[in-house]
């Protein structure tokens with residue numbers, strides 16, 4: 479910050495910190511000093527893929543926090559009605575007048591239910607959810623799992639359940655297509671119990687709501703249940719500070735420049751604010767809400783479209799409103815360096831090779847594993863044997879398993895959850911292989927169950943032979 483040490487020491491003394499010139503101070507003190515000189519301190523969190531650079535935010539006082547709307551992602555198997563359900567909610571809950579006759583698709587929308595609001599992310603599916611998460615955005619508060627009542631729990635239903643669980647996001651089940659004569663909600667509930675989702679009416683704690691995206695039956699009930707679960711989560715944010723949030727979507731549009739959909743997580747964003755998102759920076763030139771209306775400011779959980787960024791940011795990237803243009807540009811420049819470095823020196827996710835060191839350093843207390851195999855029987859055998867290796871120091875947790883090749887979605891989940899993938903008599907497909915190399919996800923392939931168990935055991939003891 480180009481200030482002589484004597485000035486820094488003076489400021490420190492005024493803050494009650496008696497420091498000498500070669501004394502180390504902690505980040506909090508450093509950031510307070512930086513602020514005194516008109517800078518915002520950025521913490522360089524090494525090896526934290528999610529947030530390398532953080533614009534330091536003051537902690538919120540409890541009295542500054544107010545209730546905010548929940549943010550929902552809709553997940554489920556293909557053709558079970560995710561898109562139809564999102565459309566039905568939009569159609570029934572956003573009046574023509576509100577929407578000015580046109581419905582604006584900006585990647586997320588907000589509905590109003592008796593004065594309470596809910597935000598829906600408009601890109602359904604656990605792939606989008608986990609892709610966002612692997613880039614650092616954990617914006618979903620509740621997952622709505624859509625299961626077609628005339629079908630059943632399908633592979634992608636199970637994936638969705640595991641992806642939501644890995645992110646610790648509560649699940650509400652929407653049993654869809656109940657208008658069909660072949661619908662059998664009870665069969666769905668029965669099948670869900672096998673995956674740990676026990677319906678409330680059967681003594682569990684999973685809310686299941688029968689709905690039809692076609693007749694709109696049950697939709698109001700679903701929305702009420704969402705509000706109920708949100709109420710229990712006590713979602714809060716401080717609207718009275720500079721905004722921070724996530725990039726939902728972004729594109730370059732002719733005549734408008736960079737158009738980015740943002741979801742505000744905390745604070746309030748205003749027209750004219752200086753903003754940075756990864757390597758993109760700029761001023762908010764215009765702000766449009768999900769109803770196509772021009773607005774001047776937006777608070778927590780609100781999705782908005784903004785114009786004015788220097789380049790197209792990556793979805794999932796965190797955006798920050800900062801003091802001025804200069805700072806925004808500086809942070810963006812700094813982020814460019816970080817990305818360059820990261821590409822050169824991509825940090826390895828957890829791997830069997832360095833497991834022992836990480837356990838010893840206390841860095842790892844739980845090993846997340848994804849199992850893919852050719853038959854269900856092998857999955858069960860592997861699952862039980864691996865989980866049994868858990869000891870006092872470290873627990874082995876199977877976060878997802880399934881029959882079939884290792885897919886991109888598996889790798890994405892492993893990347894977002896820092897998990898190891900174990901394949902038994904299966905291989906990663908091409909895309910998964912490439913992604914695993916990029917994301918540095920450890921994939922271990924086996925043909926003998928015993929070898930998989932032995933490797934894990936050796937890795938935990940630190941005697942695993944390196945792979946060549």
Ligand code: GDP
Nearest residue numbers: 555556557558559560561562654655690691692
């Ligand atoms: P997605 O792949 O999960 O997004 O599923 P879609 O929303 O595209 O729906 C797949 C098909 O199921 C479409 O032909 C829909 O019209 C139909 N569908 C969706 N919801 C319902 C429903 O509640 N009842 C009936 N009868 N059909 C539905």
